[in-house]
Amino acid sequence: MTHQHLTDEAKPPHAPTHRLTLCFSSTRRGARLARQLAVQQFTEWTGLPYESDPAGAVALVTAELASNAVRHGSLPGRDFRLTLFLLPDCFRVEVTDTRPEHLPPSAPPQPDEGTSGRGLLLVEAYADRWGRAVRDAYTKTVWAEVRFRPMGS
Template sequence: MTHRQTAGEPGAPAHHTILRFSGTGRGARLTRRLAVQQFAEWTGLPHGCDAAHAVALVTGELAANAVTHGSLPGRDIRVTLLLPHRPPEPVVRIEVTDTRPDRLPRHPAAGPPPAEPTSGRGLLLVAVYARRWGCEVHDAYTKTVWAEVALPTPVP
């Protein structure tokens, strides 16, 4: 895992953290814990509040999808957390970047999930808990799936 924080740089969000994790199940589990820890530090909200639960769920689902569907052996996933200075609506943005731009996520509204009862519903949960979410491909080597989780107003 590597960590970089860019708060205070000109034009940067109020808080911006980049974390790298192994493209494994263990890496995906760590993303969830560290995202909630960072969220609580930034906002002063408790780990057990609704917004922290939403951050945990969304981060965990995006990271699990990156590991399961977007990771190549030996390649890391990157998790970026952003808390803007003063957005129109207070949100925390979660971005998960993986190494498979050829495998785009299937939007939950595209049809029913697979019949297999133990998988295929992660992005449906993301769509429920996130204010907005989407996917961006910026180059031939990576894609970023992002989501914005609403914060209670006012944030302490």
């Protein structure tokens, strides 16, 4: 599996076969619910079991992106948005928050660079591609794509 980090691609490269967008409160509970929803939609849309490796990757990636939105991207009273896409070759998770000035680093930290940004190592390990995009003056989106093989392939 090759992992590629991109910072400039804001939109999925292919038309999605399924798409879902919901807002969640910028709380730990909201982040947990976002993770649960992402895995539920992944298994429903792909037919793969909850215990599959791709479903686990979706859970870890979504948990990290959502918790980062809560910790580093929230303003009081503002929610974060989760958008899920089923693309022909992958499942894409996008988390949009209200702090465009707080971008994640362009690459995960090295082992000797302290403790901040460690969750991005999980994203780097479990996502096939990921990146960030600032689409306007009020929001930023961090996204990740997890490849999978459809049932019966």
